Amino acid sequence: MYKALRDALEARLAVVADHSLRDADPHAHLEKLKAASARLEELAKQLPPNADPRLKHFLERQSYLKARDWLATYA
Structure with missing residues (x-):
C-alpha cells in the first residue's frame, strides 16, 4: 500500500516538475496532472482507518513533499 502511494506521489511530483511538457503542450500536461492526481487521491482513500494522522x-x-518525506522515513 505505502509503496504504491509513494510511487503515485513521485509520479505526480514528476508531472508538476515537467516544465518542458507544460511549455510545449499545456493541455497534455494538464491531462497528465489530472490523471496523476486522481491516482493519488484514489490510493489516499484506501489508507486504513488507523493510518498515521500526519500522513x-x-x-x-496536498502537502505532497511532506507526505513523500513521511513515507521515506516511516513506511
Missing part, C-alpha cells in the same frame, strides 16, 4: 493530514492538504 493523512499531508495528503488531505
Whole structure:
C-alpha cells in the first residue's frame, strides 16, 4: 500500500516538475496532472482507518513533499 502511494506521489511530483511538457503542450500536461492526481487521491482513500494522522493530514492538504518525506522515513 505505502509503496504504491509513494510511487503515485513521485509520479505526480514528476508531472508538476515537467516544465518542458507544460511549455510545449499545456493541455497534455494538464491531462497528465489530472490523471496523476486522481491516482493519488484514489490510493489516499484506501489508507486504513488507523493510518498515521500526519500522513493523512499531508495528503488531505496536498502537502505532497511532506507526505513523500513521511513515507521515506516511516513506511
